[in-house]
Amino acid sequence: MARVLVVDDAAFMRKVVSDALNGGGHEVIGEACNGAEAVARYQELQPELTTLDITMPEMDGLAALKEIIAIDPRARVIMCSALGQESKVLEAIKAGAKDFVVKPFKADRVLDAVGKAMA
Amino acid sequence: MTADEALLRIGESTGAAVAGALEAYCPGAIECAAPTIVDADTDPVAGVSLPAVAADVSYVDGVRGGNLFLMPLAAVRALAAAMMGADPAEAVAAGEGEDELSELELSAAGEIANQMMAAAAAGMSTVLGQEVEIAAPETRVVTASGDALTTVDSATAVVSVPIDVLGHRCRLVQLVPHAFVVRMTRALDDLDAEFATGEEEVTVAGGTRDAALPADLLGEVGVRVAAELGRVSMTIRRAVNLAPGAVVELDRELEDPIDLYVNGRRFGTGRLVTLDGDEWAVRIDTVAFETAPRKGE
Numbered sequence: 001m002a003r004v005l006v007v008d009d010a011a012f013m014r015k016v017v018s019d020a021l022n023g024g025g026h027e028v029i030g031e032a033c034n035g036a037e038a039v040a041r042y043q044e045l046q047p048e049l050t051t052l053d054i055t056m057p058e059m060d061g062l063a064a065l066k067e068i069i070a071i072d073p074r075a076r077v078i079m080c081s082a083l084g085q086e087s088k089v090l091e092a093i094k095a096g097a098k099d100f101v102v103k104p105f106k107a108d109r110v111l112d113a114v115g116k117a118m119a
Numbered sequence: 120m121t122a123d124e125a126l127l128r129i130g131e132s133t134g135a136a137v138a139g140a141l142e143a144y145c146p147g148a149i150e151c152a153a154p155t156i157v158d159a160d161t162d163p164v165a166g167v168s169l170p171a172v173a174a175d176v177s178y179v180d181g182v183r184g185g186n187l188f189l190m191p192l193a194a195v196r197a198l199a200a201a202m203m204g205a206d207p208a209e210a211v212a213a214g215e216g217e218d219e220l221s222e223l224e225l226s227a228a229g230e231i232a233n234q235m236m237a238a239a240a241a242g243m244s245t246v247l248g249q250e251v252e253i254a255a256p257e258t259r260v261v262t263a264s265g266d267a268l269t270t271v272d273s274a275t276a277v278v279s280v281p282i283d284v285l286g287h288r289c290r291l292v293q294l295v296p297h298a299f300v301v302r303m304t305r306a307l308d309d310l311d312a313e314f315a316t317g318e319e320e321v322t323v324a325g326g327t328r329d330a331a332l333p334a335d336l337l338g339e340v341g342v343r344v345a346a347e348l349g350r351v352s353m354t355i356r357r358a359v360n361l362a363p364g365a366v367v368e369l370d371r372e373l374e375d376p377i378d379l380y381v382n383g384r385r386f387g388t389g390r391l392v393t394l395d396g397d398e399w400a401v402r403i404d405t406v407a408f409e410t411a412p413r414k415g416e
Binding site: 009012015016082104 | 140143144199202203222223224226227229230233234237238252253254255360
């Protein structure tokens with residue numbers, strides 16, 4: 001079981017990801033709706049794992065990832081992005097993300113990625 | 120290719136990408152009609168029941184322009200239910216007569232617009248050979264068709280694509296600046312030319328291109344030879360979701376010959392063999408730009 005911070009600008013996606021995580025026995029300890037909030041919540045909550053959308057207002061997921069990794073080089077971050085943002089995802093993996101999940105996804109895909117990141 | 124043809128190609132490919140993203144949630148329940156170029160006197164959102172949710176998605180890098188996806192409230196309710204694995208018909212019946220959406224339903228509309236336009240941007244990136252990125256979507260409820268679109272300037276073309284989602288008529292409206300049309304026209308012309316020369320015999324004065332090659336002059340020029348075992352078509356969605364261990368079936372039987380290419384052009388067929396038991400090689404069957412029969416061509 002992991003304590004997870006879920007970051008997405010769409011409330012709908014935060015619910016979908018949270019439902020999937022809760023269904024897999026994980027605990028969603030917080031949510032954020034943009035990159036800046038994600039960094040602040042990360043420092044405040046110190047989650048074991050963070051799911052991060054890429055296209056978000058204010059600060060995008062890639063910039064947030066880099067800040068989170070700078071704060072905590074061992075941070076476990078999984079990128080969740082829509083199709084078409086693969087080049088950014090590759091950049092994210094290079095920047096330290098553990099995995100990426102392409103939307104739309106099934107709950108099992110999220111849980112697999114979390115399981116691998118926590119292993 | 121004319122500018123209008125390029126505009127319609129943009130509309131078709133975007134419509135197909137949008138429909139593909141929607142199909143992931145509503146298999147078999149998406150109908151995408153042919154795009155039309157809308158003139159200044161025509162309402163580009165005609166035929167959509169109001170009030171409706173308008174989701175704006177702009178390009179922010181690579182190209183300029185915008186997209187508006189207009190969904191009647193019933194379509195949003197049905198789609199949000201489908202995205203969460205619930206029954207769309209029940210959601211529509213429950214919302215009958217209601218003029219407002221829940222925050223979650225409105226958010227679902229923005230999310231699906233993001234996923235649709237990200238897929239469309241991926242297609243454009245491929246055609247243009249350059250990364251095309253989109254901004255986060257902005258959603259709002261419109262009650263009059265005049266509110267759906269802000270004023271369109273004369274340097275922007277409007278393409279409209281009707282898309283039925285679970286039986287509800289929605290509409291994709293693309294705002295395409297003329298500079299973008301010019302770029303796409305060139306890119307599509309290049310793409311068409313590449314396909315034409317990649318698979319067909321090209322006739323030049325005095326005979327075919329291979330016969331006209333001055334081989335004695337070009338004999339020392341290096342070329343890239345490739346052997347192709349087989350091909351498969353799949354959606355971009357499936358391709359990026361391929362994981363280690365996945366098995367992708369190719370279009371060849373074990374006994375079929377493989378194709379040989381020189382600098383991307385097929386010049387013959389052959390059979391895979393091994394050399395000294397530890398190195399792959401190809402025994403040539405046919406040569407000289409013969410057209411080998413391929414399934415699906």
